[in-house]
Amino acid sequence: MRTNLRVLIVDDVMENIQIAMNILKEESYDFSFAKTGEAAIILLQNSEFDLILLDIMMPGIDGYEVCSRLKADPRTLDIPIIFLTAKVDTDSMAKAFEVGGVDYITKPFYADELLARVKTHIELYKAQQILQDNNLTLQNKIKMESQRITTELEKSQKDMIYILTELLESVLGEGSRHIHRIAEYSKLLAYYHEAMDEEDVNTIFHASPLHDIGKIAISEKILKKRGTLSEAEFQSVQTHTTVAHSYLKHSDRKIIKAADIIAYQHHEKWDGSGYPRGLKASQIHIYGRIVAIADVFDALTHARVYKEAWSIEKATSYIIKQSGIAFDPYLVDIFKENLDEFIAISKT
DSSP: OOOSOEEEEEOSOHHHHHHHHHHHGGGTOEEEEESSHHHHHHHHHHOOOSEEEEOSOOSSSOHHHHHHHHHHSTTTTTSOEEEEESOOSHHHHHHHHHTTOSEEEESSOOHHHHHHHHHHHHHHHHHHHHHHHSOGGGHHHHHHHHHHHHHHHHHHHHHHHHHHHHHHHHHHOOOHHHHHHHHHHHHHHHHHOTTOOHHHHHHHHHHGGGTTGGGGGSOHHHHTOOSOOOHHHHHHHHTHHHHHHHHHTTOOSHHHHHHHHHHHHTTOOTTSOOSSSOOOGGGSOHHHHHHHHHHHHHHHHSOBTTBOOOOHHHHHHHHHHTBTTTBOHHHHHHHHHTHHHHHHHHTO
């Protein structure tokens, strides 16, 4: 029976393999490596591994195809696969999770980050094996371990969201405080909503920064245009909701699923006149209704390259007048009753 944990590193650049090995040897893992996808698949037919670090861009079959084949084979189905790649675009990240990857780390990476991610996923893999192999007397212990690991995985989600929002800010040029304020406004509305619990408050706080992630796919020339958009340009901007949905819909992770709902629905309006699907009233998920108010209030009260900032009084008056039209009346009431707190956030 094996005692040491085994990691397979798959990369066509030997220097990258050596870097990963030098970092991971601190945890005394046993290593093997392959420089092509085909070689990795052959190696896995005769050897057991606890985790795979997989590059995407390789000669022959790429990392996506390797992952798909391994997930189709019952012998390798459950081995956690972390994509370790220089590709930082959202489409590549979404596809990596779609084909079965459990995590995505971009090069260059920090040693501590790689060690933490590898350790987390190996521990989860081992916990799953214990769950399958042992009787019910171990269930309570496994449950506690799984909860701890779930917390670590949620942290990984939050780290990924941070990376994506930094990428988004580089495109939009609106500053990181915009993302911070949206999260705080949304958290505040959720906190005062009588139907939402602490988990909802925490989830929307971490998911709301991805509300505009689909704008990565929109031309920067359109996003930063001064003056009125043409009809064609406006229609292009509107596609950011469906683009985001296409990126995020494949994940089963709680925070990413919430981000999908928010990005897809926060431009829907209470009276059904919003986009992309014309949802109305309670058809719009509460997360989408909350971020709709947060996003509009922040957009109105802060300057953009294409507009001047509105006064707090003018923006507040607009939100209130749109109660029952653009916004959920109950949420507008929460906004009015706690206006001082919203104003305080707007000044950060």
